[in-house]
Amino acid sequence: MEDIFAQLSQQAINGITIGGVYALIAIGYTMVYGVLSMLNFAHGELYMIGGFTGWWVLQLFSINHVPVMNAALLISLMILLSMAVSALLGLVIERIAYRPLRKAPRMNLLLSSLGVSIFIQNFILYFQGAKVKVFHVSQLIPQGIRVFHVGGVSISFMRIFVIVTCFLLMVCLTLIIKKTNIGKAIRATAQDIEAAAFMGIDTDKVIVTVFLIGSALGGAAGVLVSLLFTQVDYYVGFQAGLKGFTAAVLGGIGSIPGAMAGGLMLGLCEAMAVTFFPSAYKDVVAFLILIAVLIFRPQGLLGEKLREKV
Amino acid sequence: MKGPNAVTLVFFLIAVSVIPLILPNNYWQSIFSITGIYVMLALGLNIVAGFTGLLDLSYIAFFGIGGYTFAFLCSDHFGIHLPFLMALPICAVTAMISGFLLGLTSIRLKGDYLAIVTLAFAQIFQLLLLNLDAPINLTGGVNGIYAFDMISLFSLKIITPENYSMLIWSCALVVFMISFRLKSSRIGRGWNAIREDELAANTIGINTTRMKLYSFATGALIAGFSGAVFASFQDSVFPNSFGFQQLVIVYCMVIIGGLGNIYGVIAGAVVLTILPEVLREYGGLRMMIYGVVLVAIMAIRPQGLFSAIPGFSRQQRRPDKDETGALRASTDLYYASDHQDKPHTPHDPDQETNPTPPRAKFVKQTTPVLTIENLTLCFGGLTAIDSLDLKLHKNEILSIIGPNGAGKSTLFNVISGIYKGDQGRVIYKNQDISGYKPHKVTTSGIARTFQNLRLFNDLSVVENIKASRFCRTTSFFFSVIFNLKSNQREEKETDEKVRNILNMFGKRLTGYRLNQKVSQLSYANRRRVEIARAMATDPEILLLDEPSAGMNPQETEEITQFIKTLRDTFGYTILVIEHKLNLVKAVSDRVIVMDYGKKICEGAYDDIAENPLVIEAYLGKKGK
Numbered sequence: 001m002e003d004i005f006a007q008l009s010q011q012a013i014n015g016i017t018i019g020g021v022y023a024l025i026a027i028g029y030t031m032v033y034g035v036l037s038m039l040n041f042a043h044g045e046l047y048m049i050g051g052f053t054g055w056w057v058l059q060l061f062s063i064n065h066v067p068v069m070n071a072a073l074l075i076s077l078m079i080l081l082s083m084a085v086s087a088l089l090g091l092v093i094e095r096i097a098y099r100p101l102r103k104a105p106r107m108n109l110l111l112s113s114l115g116v117s118i119f120i121q122n123f124i125l126y127f128q129g130a131k132v133k134v135f136h137v138s139q140l141i142p143q144g145i146r147v148f149h150v151g152g153v154s155i156s157f158m159r160i161f162v163i164v165t166c167f168l169l170m171v172c173l174t175l176i177i178k179k180t181n182i183g184k185a186i187r188a189t190a191q192d193i194e195a196a197a198f199m200g201i202d203t204d205k206v207i208v209t210v211f212l213i214g215s216a217l218g219g220a221a222g223v224l225v226s227l228l229f230t231q232v233d234y235y236v237g238f239q240a241g242l243k244g245f246t247a248a249v250l251g252g253i254g255s256i257p258g259a260m261a262g263g264l265m266l267g268l269c270e271a272m273a274v275t276f277f278p279s280a281y282k283d284v285v286a287f288l289i290l291i292a293v294l295i296f297r298p299q300g301l302l303g304e305k306l307r308e309k310v
Numbered sequence: 311m312k313g314p315n316a317v318t319l320v321f322f323l324i325a326v327s328v329i330p331l332i333l334p335n336n337y338w339q340s341i342f343s344i345t346g347i348y349v350m351l352a353l354g355l356n357i358v359a360g361f362t363g364l365l366d367l368s369y370i371a372f373f374g375i376g377g378y379t380f381a382f383l384c385s386d387h388f389g390i391h392l393p394f395l396m397a398l399p400i401c402a403v404t405a406m407i408s409g410f411l412l413g414l415t416s417i418r419l420k421g422d423y424l425a426i427v428t429l430a431f432a433q434i435f436q437l438l439l440l441n442l443d444a445p446i447n448l449t450g451g452v453n454g455i456y457a458f459d460m461i462s463l464f465s466l467k468i469i470t471p472e473n474y475s476m477l478i479w480s481c482a483l484v485v486f487m488i489s490f491r492l493k494s495s496r497i498g499r500g501w502n503a504i505r506e507d508e509l510a511a512n513t514i515g516i517n518t519t520r521m522k523l524y525s526f527a528t529g530a531l532i533a534g535f536s537g538a539v540f541a542s543f544q545d546s547v548f549p550n551s552f553g554f555q556q557l558v559i560v561y562c563m564v565i566i567g568g569l570g571n572i573y574g575v576i577a578g579a580v581v582l583t584i585l586p587e588v589l590r591e592y593g594g595l596r597m598m599i600y601g602v603v604l605v606a607i608m609a610i611r612p613q614g615l616f617s618a619i620p621g622f623s624r625q626q627r628r629p630d631k632d633e634t635g636a637l638r639a640s641t642d643l644y645y646a647s648d649h650q651d652k653p654h655t656p657h658d659p660d661q662e663t664n665p666t667p668p669r670a671k672f673v674k675q676t677t678p679v680l681t682i683e684n685l686t687l688c689f690g691g692l693t694a695i696d697s698l699d700l701k702l703h704k705n706e707i708l709s710i711i712g713p714n715g716a717g718k719s720t721l722f723n724v725i726s727g728i729y730k731g732d733q734g735r736v737i738y739k740n741q742d743i744s745g746y747k748p749h750k751v752t753t754s755g756i757a758r759t760f761q762n763l764r765l766f767n768d769l770s771v772v773e774n775i776k777a778s779r780f781c782r783t784t785s786f787f788f789s790v791i792f793n794l795k796s797n798q799r800e801e802k803e804t805d806e807k808v809r810n811i812l813n814m815f816g817k818r819l820t821g822y823r824l825n826q827k828v829s830q831l832s833y834a835n836r837r838r839v840e841i842a843r844a845m846a847t848d849p850e851i852l853l854l855d856e857p858s859a860g861m862n863p864q865e866t867e868e869i870t871q872f873i874k875t876l877r878d879t880f881g882y883t884i885l886v887i888e889h890k891l892n893l894v895k896a897v898s899d900r901v902i903v904m905d906y907g908k909k910i911c912e913g914a915y916d917d918i919a920e921n922p923l924v925i926e927a928y929l930g931k932k933g934k
Contacts, residue, residue, distance in 0.1 A: 038422075039422040039425070039426070096605070097605045097608075097609070100609040101608060101609060104608070104612060105612075106421050106422065107363065107365055107421065108608045108612050109608075110365060110421070110422060110425060111365075111561070111565065111604055111608050112604060112605050112608040112609065114558065114561075114604060115600075115601045115602065115603070115604025115605040115608065116601065116605055117601070118558055118597055118598075118600055118601035118604070119598055119601025119602055119605070120601075121597075121601075122595075122596075122597040122598040122601060123598055125594075125597075126594050126595065126598060238554070242429070242430070242433065245426060246430075249423075249426070278441075280437065280440075280441045281437070281441065283433065283434075283437055284434050284437050284438070287430040287431075287433055287434050288434070290426070290427070290430050291415070291416070291427050291430050291431070294416070294419055294423055294426070294427050295415055295416060295419070295427070298419060298423060
């Protein structure tokens with residue numbers, strides 16, 4: 001009996017970790033959807049690029065898998081650079097693939113983002129190969145604090161680090177959205193882009209900011225997961241993107257708190273599913289949840305139902 | 311019905327009978343066969359994504375279902391050895407049923423959501439293929455299933471690569487013919503209408519949910535069929551052939567060819583299969599290039615690469631030039647031609663000089679055809695319609711006026727079934743229609759126009775009106791695909807009916823305008839098309855939402871006469887919302903004034919014009 005309890009708590013912690021990451025990805029989807037009502041298929045690739053940037057930084061600053069600088073500094077550098085690179089890429093994508101299509105039918109936008117996604121994926125495949133890139137992080141964390149044992153549950157340091165970082169990033173985002181001027185502009189644009197423009201808000205700037213923030217969070221999610229599972233490859237973005245989107249829909253697309261809650265919920269569901277089904281079916285469970293939510297409550301668990309304007 | 315493009319037919323005949331025999335080696339022979347399979351796949355996807363505008367990302371899964379079903383039925387895997395001609399239809403139908411079931415769950419979702427749900431289904435399908443090799447070996451896991459029975463058609467054995475090429479391209483020809491017949495049929499027009507504007511399609515009497523489902527299932531059927539042929543050709547099936555990459559390749563083919571453009575899609579499939587083989591040394595870049603192609607085409611030429619080439623799409627005549635190439639203004643043309651031809655309808659401007667206007671065949675009667683009882687509808691805290699009662703009599707023209715936001719258009723939306731009232735009933739000819747979906751309301755005999763124009767912008771004038779005949783025609787897949795007598799007769803009737811309706815508008819919508827896209831028409835002409843489209847559904851009651859909005863005084867006068875004609879000569883019962891009071895004055899038998907969702911006054915125009923409540927609603931209270 002205690003065994004089951006320990007197992008469930010272990011899974012709960014795993015679920016919260018991965019859920020935090022899903023939440024970060026979901027925020028990117030939800031923010032872009034909020035201002036542009038478009039589904040940014042390429043968002044998952046920004047996550048993948050985040051992971052790769054982390055790996056490149058790690059390679060650059062370590063000799064024979066031993067880091068040449070302070071570990072805390074290196075990890076911060078990895079995270080910051082991943083966020084920067086992903087954010088930059090997000091901007092480029094918006095400029096090249098989405099802005100020319102602002103007035104086009106939604107299907108065109110979706111296909112365009114699909115094209116971007118395929119391009120980035122195969123760009124990385126071509127120049128970095130299909131082989132899994134391993135993060136040699138064993139040297140980064142001092143021996144004594146790598147794993148903690150509480151009751152029958154073991155928590156690695158990395159896991160705690162990921163949870164804390166996700167939490168901090170979400171707090172920052174909430175503060176930006178709630179307290180700053182640009183946050184107000186984003187909220188206004190999400191409500192009604194035309195009215196916002198009439199009130200003197202530079203909506204193009206808002207859209208760029210949204211892509212910047214969303215992409216940076218996606219990149220951060222990528223590097224955090226890579227640190228946790230110590231690996232990344234060119235294909236991770238696709239699945240992660242789908243999961244992030246699922247989380248966004250689960251919480252109600254367009255709502256930032258919804259995305260956070262949806263991410264955590266999805267992470268927990270998946271982790272619990274692993275206790276009962278073979279782990280190969282973990283993704284099946286996630287997708288079934290997505291389908292069920294879309295069919296029975298398309299506005300999401302926290303979203304409001306909208307009436308189509310005639 | 312016009313037959314398919316002769317060049318394409320010749321191409322298919324050569325592809326079936328000549329090319330397989332002259333290809334230099336087996337390598338090119340197999341490329342050629344694969345091309346044929348891609349042509350089928352692309353044509354099938356074109357039905358779903360091109361004709362109907364559904365972003366179906368599970369399409370490739372149906373290809374897989376066809377393939378795996380074939381593997382189950384024609385190999386040692388389960389020890390079932392069905393003959394090819396029996397297995398093939400089973401595979402196609404299995405895929406179709408899967409498509410139908412999948413569609414049932416998700417078809418109500420809009421655009422992006424449908425894309426994501428179907429993508430999730432495709433992912434689940436892949437995961438199942440990969441993992442269902444244990445505990446019982448169903449799918450063979452990563453390695454799939456291989457070594458199938460040799461196939462034979464009657465006594466004809468299909469062994470050599472040449473045989474396969476011929477078989478595959480014959481199948482492709484069949485798919486092409488089906489696709490072509492569907493496109494120019496009642497079914498295809500219904501699908502196109504849904505693609506252009508789903509709500510408008512619903513209000514002209516198309517059961518959009520069902521038609522989308524059919525489209526989904528047709529696509530799945532073709533995919534499943536191709537999947538079975540593909541499995542037999544490859545002599546093995548494994549999950550990788552049915553993955554996301556394949557889906558993207560097929561989408562690229564359809565998009566390069568131009569969504570909905572059959573000839574373009576075939577060309578797209580051929581080019582995108584052959585070209586990578588020619589450029590094999592850059593193979594690693596292949597998928598990257600597909601990505602760029604998608605983005606570039608969406609940004610630069612969303613209608614596809616081939617639409618500008620003659621033969622790939624209908625060429626537009628320059629509407630502003632006549633046959634000699636001289637420029638002309640549309641109004642000049644209209645009045646010039648009017649003096650040459652005798653008017654078709656009594657509402658012509660010539661009428662002013664005509665001392666005796668034709669006597670009205672129809673006048674208002676006292677039998678109510680549409681009764682609204684105690685109708686209430688709230689949007690959150692706002693009561694848009696507040697316990698409204700209304701009676702519309704046979705052959706009456708009843709106008710509804712009132713300030714903006716009075717609930718007039720909302721009332722139309724309730725009658726036509728777009729909104730459902732919170733309370734009250736809408737009764738049409740002793741039948742409670744308050745719960746009806748828009749397409750059922752239209753089929754019962756009530757058609758509407760929209761205040762802010764919801765035409766099928768990418769379709770021509772004729773196609774817009776023809777789409778409206780959907781609910782009054784019955785040709786179904788079987789009679790369309792085999793072009794039976796009944797289908798031919800119906801097509802002819804549709805043509806005639808549409809011509810008659812368009813002729814009622816004088817020369818406004820005929821001549822070169824017939825084949826113009828409605829997005830190129832003037833605002834006033836688009837209003838006319840809206841009315842014509844509503845009329846083509848054979849309604850008894852017409853709901854006209856601000857028919858004269860955006861028209862100049864002359865055109866307003868013309869539409870005023872036209873509305874009268876609609877009743878006087880053709881016997882429609884008309885409910886009209888209008889702001890221009892001279893129109894209201896000229897046409898109405900009765901006027902209802904609404905404000906804040908309530909009926910504040912009802913009566914003949916002259917009476918209500920004096921009513922203090924009405925003056926207050928429009929101008930505000932008088933100061934003391």
